[in-house]
Amino acid sequence: MAFADISRRSFLAGAGSTVAASLAGMPLIHAGTAQGQVATGVLRRKIPGSDVSIPAIGLGSWITFNVGVDPVLLKNCTDVMAAFFAGGGEMIDSSPMYGSSQATIGHGLKTLGIHRDQVFATDKVWTSDENGGGDQIAETARRWGISKFDLLQVHNLRDWEDQLPVLQAKKAAGELGYVGVTTSHGRRHELLSVIMQREPLDFVQVTYNPLDREVENRILPIAQERGMAVIINRPFRGGHLTKALRGVPVPEFSSELGAQSWAQLILKYIVSHPAVTCAIPATTRVDHVRENLAAAMPGKGKKDAVLPTPDMRHAIAAAIGDAL
Amino acid sequence: MTDWWDYHLIDFLLFSTRVYYRLFVSFNLAFWPVNLVLYLAGAVLVYRGLRGGRLFQRGILVVLAVMWAWAGAVFMGHYYRPINWAVPYILPIFAFQAVIMVLFSLRKTPLVFCWRGDFSSMAGVALLILAIPVYPFFSVLAGHDVLAAELFGSAPDPTIIGTLGFVLLMRGTWRWLLLPAPVLWCILTSLTLWAMDQDIAWLPLVAAWLAILGGWMDAKSGVTRKPEATSPVHLNRAQRGAADPAGLVE
Structure with missing residues (x-):
């Protein structure tokens, strides 16, 4: 669907309950829908310690949205965002480390006429300058074209001792919704677990998929115990996992889950973990963003999205292990 | 405290191969026919440089400086910078090279481009062939749009590989000051292409290695320190015939 085809009215119709939630007295900068309200078809997850929920499928921007000033690629990314919002997505995640991705998101939001309450704006602070966090956040907001973020995280724990207080202060001042930290590629879990035990974090972001499961041992249990929301990056190992599985038939039990592709099986595996x-x-393709969202939507004739049981989760991981 | 060594090379590559080659499509389309004119100027430089003539000896460096400035300011600064946060740290390399080439062109005793028939000359010509007629085909062979062709004179990689070719064909004192910037770029671009899993990732490294090896061999043999007057391109026709009985020069 071309973004030009999406009018504000049609978008609002698609994401109606989200807007309704914001109009119903949600905290100013929260895009999430209040618990109990009927949202779009995408499975929603509550942010621990709040009444806010967000769709279980978000949109990453690492590599895919770093397209510079190329008008063709900017339009392509805007199309992806249009499909994402039209399908009920809310959380978009970026970082100052991701080149022009923030500006691409800002371009897409402006072009599509997306209202601030319709996006759960998630970004990061990534600097080793102990006094540089504030300026970087201001620049990030300028690129997005917004004044406040729903969630800001310390990227890859970089200078976390200096940057976390900056984020906490912003949250205390009402300039930020939630505070978090991130890692990726399974790095620095020891330090992450220490920070999670010590700091009052709202979110942590880590890598998790059927092949990269180290977080199951410690990080995810701590998140559950401490009441932290968990964002999962690199669900497809940067696309390498789905690429490696291309041409391999999905297992027979996929139909029970309403999964039509490995990508959907992987996403179901991830979001079915109770801590997630x-x-x-992240994707550059409109069909893929729809496919990703569909993984957390009710199948035909179903009321809710069908997620794998523990046995099925084990079977998914085993099937992928066998296929590779 | 998070440390830089916590990152892998691939972590610093934050754009896709598709986006990288689209940069050249946008660049070539936006600056048509400037990039083509610069490319053709490169071919003329090679021809005229090897034929000699003091004016062209100086002119080659000025034109190369313009190419470095163009590739640095326009391609790197406008197109590459938005997708690669490291570009602002790299731009001084381009500025340094452009300035130093202009300074060399203003010297009382200019650098001399000539065919000497030794390893450096052969390596220099090979690098020029690679940079000018061959390099534009790599992106097409890799399946990208024909407009993504990287042209000598405007795209950094062929411009810099070609510059190494010119430096290897030079003789004159202090010419090796022209090597560090291209060699540094060759290392950086090889790492980038390697992270993008490109088949040609090794080419810039080989170009840098050839330039360093050629320079070392010349320094060892002292060939580039010989008096300028013995260079065939600066002899008159009669003297040149004696110095080059086989007529290999010109």
């Missing part, structure tokens, strides 16, 4: 709040696959 949402996964943020």
